[in-house]
Amino acid sequence: MIKIGITGGIGSGKSVVAALLELSGIPVYIADTESKLLTATSPVIREKLITLFGEQLYTADGLDKKRLASHIFGNPERLEQVNAIIHPEVNRHFLAWTERQNTPxxxxxxxxxxxxxxxxxxxxxxxxxxxMEVRIKRALERDVVSREEVIRRIESQLSDEVKKEKSDYVVFNDGKQALLPQITAFLTGLNT
Known part of the structure; x- marks a missing residue:
């Protein structure tokens, strides 16, 4: 089975590309959604986060997201520790998910x-x-946040230039070039 990793910055259109792949019959694992679910439900993540931040991180209703955010906001070291707990579990969950897929x-x-x-x-x-301006505009239309907040989020992620350099293939979702032909060309290039 060929596994594709889709990435891009805030407002780039990752979800649109994921939806186009799904329409092509390719199942897509949405890491952000699954990560939030696992953070709330995984006993492994729960135990490690409680060890790091204390029992009060989880209430009868589950993970106290505001409390977690208060521990990691503005603290890169704590954020790194949390990511070191969550990312391996999401990775394992994704690999188990791929085993259940019956597609090439x-x-x-x-x-x-x-x-x-x-x-x-x-x-x-x-x-x-x-x-950048297209991404900012999309994020402002989608999220209830300020322009400054969108820019802060964008700046907290790996730059587009670095992502482009590391990626095997780039599709342009600038509103000028049609996405579908680019996705079709990408899929045609896969050795399935």
Missing amino acids: VCAIESAILFESGFNRVVDTTLMVYAP
Whole structure:
């Protein structure tokens, strides 16, 4: 089975590309969604986070996301520790998920494909690129946040230039070039 890693910055259109792949019959694992679910439900993650931050991190309702955020906000070392707990579990979950797929190709969508190390378990990487202003506009339309917040989020991620350099294939989602022909060309190039 060929595993594709889809990445791109905030507002680049990763979800659109993932949806196009799904329409082509390729199952896509959405790492952000699954990561949130696992952080709330995985006994392994729960135990390690409690060891790091204390019992009060989980309430009767589950993970106290605000408390977790308060521990890691502005603290790169703590964020790294949390990521070192969560990313390996998401990685294991993704690999188990791939085993249940009955298709020659599957994919994982992750904004932090390279930062998390998920790129090491895929066969090829596909970056979705959009110009900065297009990304900001999309994020502002989608999320209830300020322009400054969007820019801060963008700056907290690996730069597009680095992602482009590390990726095997880049599709342009700039509103000028049609996505479908680019996706079709990418899929045609896979050795399935």
